[in-house]
Amino acid sequence: MASVVREFVIDAAPEKVWSAVGDFAEGPARTSPGVIVDCRLDEPDVRTLTFADGTVARERLIARDEKARRIVWGWVGEEVHHDNTSMQVFPEGGDRSRLVWIHDTLPDELTGWLATAMDQSAPVIQQALAARAAPELNRR
Secondary structure, eight states: OOOEEEEEESSSHHHHHHHHOOOTHHHHHHHSSEEEEEEEETTTTTTEEEESSSSSEEEEEEETTTTEEEEEEEESSOSSSSSEEEEEEEESSOOOOEEEEEEESSTTTTTHHHHHHHHHHHHHHHHHHHHHHHHHHHTT
């Protein structure tokens, strides 16, 4: 099984980052505006995402740990044998956070596409979450 790991710092407090990242129902639309154009729950633990390019993906919630600020989900589809994705938010000092995003998948051939998608999405996530926190920081 292959893994793709991305880590980046966000200029926002961990609780603010977690409020979006940990929201299984609407988090992708909040963290990836313009990349994710629709996110809806089909069942309490299954969501359907529509990407800007028209790609549709279904994902199942596997675990959500409020205390650890960690959420885990898996891609549901015939093209994958196994998929496990997690995002975890850590304090990075002051009003900053570190987001650790891990994607484990089979078949291994999917990791090239996933790495590219994660690399393209990371700056969008980083900017969206910092922008969501900016109005609050400016009121201080």
